[in-house]
Amino acid sequence: MKVQSTRPHGSPSPVRAEFGTRVAERLKANPNVRPAKTEAAQMFVHPDFLSPEECAMLMRTIDAGSRRSTLLTESNDPNFRTSDSCDLDRWSPEIQPLDERIADLLGIEPQFGETMQGQRYAPGQQFRAHHDYFHEGERYWADMEQQGGQRTWTAMVFLNTVEQGGATWFPQAGVRFKPNAGQLVAWNNMNPDGSPNKLTLHEGMAVVRGTKYIITKWFRERPWVK
Numbered sequence: 001m002k003v004q005s006t007r008p009h010g011s012p013s014p015v016r017a018e019f020g021t022r023v024a025e026r027l028k029a030n031p032n033v034r035p036a037k038t039e040a041a042q043m044f045v046h047p048d049f050l051s052p053e054e055c056a057m058l059m060r061t062i063d064a065g066s067r068r069s070t071l072l073t074e075s076n077d078p079n080f081r082t083s084d085s086c087d088l089d090r091w092s093p094e095i096q097p098l099d100e101r102i103a104d105l106l107g108i109e110p111q112f113g114e115t116m117q118g119q120r121y122a123p124g125q126q127f128r129a130h131h132d133y134f135h136e137g138e139r140y141w142a143d144m145e146q147q148g149g150q151r152t153w154t155a156m157v158f159l160n161t162v163e164q165g166g167a168t169w170f171p172q173a174g175v176r177f178k179p180n181a182g183q184l185v186a187w188n189n190m191n192p193d194g195s196p197n198k199l200t201l202h203e204g205m206a207v208v209r210g211t212k213y214i215i216t217k218w219f220r221e222r223p224w225v226k
């Protein structure tokens with residue numbers, strides 16, 4: 001979530017530290033997964049995680065269910081997040097297997113995952129630089145703490161190959177992913193000690209030509225589904 005400051009965004013935590021080690025070990029052991037070229041965060045790529053049919057089904061579902069995307073904290077910039085998004089029902093027969101496949105790839109129990117989000121960006125739409133973790137000094141934190149706590153890992157899948165623009169850019173970690181149909185990117189939002197890793201700052205760059213479709217899954221440090 002946004003808000004830049006020089007204060008630490010949260011404290012170390014053994015539970016989150018353990019998530020980092022355990023999930024990274026599982027991803028490293030998967031022959032279909034490669035590490036991203038950065039030392040700044042634990043970050044991995046699965047180049048063809050979803051099939052063309054699965055991507056097409058998800059894009060149809062996103063088209064049918066989208067509304068304007070929201071933010072947890074109001075931004076002064078009206079163009080901070082201009083995409084459309086929708087919740088993907090984890091109990092629907094089409095979504096559940098995919099939802100559970102992502103959780104299994106990372107080795108996290110599905111109930112730690114928030115509702116999967118589908119997002120769509122038309123030309124000019126974007127999601128400006130932000131962190132996925134919660135800033136523990138913000139007003140919303142007390143509520144989030146009660147609802148599964150901090151976000152640990154993010155898994156994101158590009159559902160199509162965009163004609164121009166729409167890359168996911170980590171300016172501080174020095175990596176940029178061009179939308180590539182079916183490709184999953186997963187990263188740990190925490191440092192090795194379990195505190196928020198500021199270097200995971202990232203941005204969904206504006207689409208120039210074409211439409212961009214993605215799904216995003218955020219995992220919490222405790223079960224999110226009650």
Ligand SMILES: O=C(O)CCC(=O)C(=O)O
Nearest residue numbers: 127167168203204205216
């Ligand atoms: O659209 C992107 O490339 C990034 C999306 C993102 O950062 C998010 O959903 O948290």
Ligand SMILES: [Fe+2]
Nearest residue numbers: 130131132202
């Ligand atoms: Fe994000």
